[in-house]
Amino acid sequence: MAVYDVTLTHTEKVAEGTLALFFGRPDGFEYKAGQCVRLVLQNPPETDDEGNGRILSLASGPAEAELMVATRLRDTAFKRVLGGLQPGTVLTLKGPYGDFTLPADTTVPLVFITGGIGITPVRSMLLQALTEQREVTLLYANRRPQDAAFLGELQRAVLGHTTVTLVPVMTACDSWQGEKGHIDVALLRRYVPGVQSPLYYLDGPPALVSAMRLMLAEAGVPADRIRTEEFAGY
Structure with missing residues (x-):
């Protein structure tokens, strides 16, 4: 399992109650469209029984320069911290994971x-x-x-x-x-x-x-x- 430090570059509200977070792409990090990663907060100000990390899908495409995830903002410790992160914050990224990906045959509708x-x-x-x-x-x-x-x-x-x-x-x-x-x-x-x-x-x-x-x-x-x-x- 690959582990990387990633730096938050900016956030963007992409729908009511939904926040996108953008990260610099680590050297050597490759993934398939549809895969997910585990994002882990480093020394967050609060936590809960679920811990400091969550599995989130990569909404960015493999050809895009930055990594991007998006999440609904809920009243949980993880989401409260995530929603308040400032550019420059460093998180831990693990992955990628998952086989919810495109088929190899590009002719399949x-x-x-x-x-x-x-x-x-x-x-x-x-x-x-x-x-x-x-x-x-x-x-x-x-x-x-x-x-x-x-x-x-x-x-x-x-x-x-x-x-x-x-x-x-x-x-x-x-x-x-x-x-x-x-x-x-x-x-x-x-x-x-x-x-x-x-x-x-x-x-x-x-x-x-x-x-x-x-x-x-x-x-x-x-x-x-x-x-x-x-x-x-x-």
């Missing part, structure tokens, strides 16, 4: 179904997919647009890419002009012709992942065409 903070590894994989001209559909669910981390950035990134379809879905915003309500088989079929053919990536809160797995089963998607990653709260 991909469908990402995610919600909330589950967008973090998907951002990384989508940026990588764009450079490789993969066929991608992203169904991205949130309550409101202001809750949707990276939405504007991703909308701009996919402009002009005919192989990529981004479908934001709002579950609690009557004024939203796009897709509203919950992702179901009918919505899936509107945007994914031949629903049994793509490779599906599901991630986000456990309840969302479970519901989307059941929805895909209803649509007739074989279980071996589904990859999942659950994000439990902390």
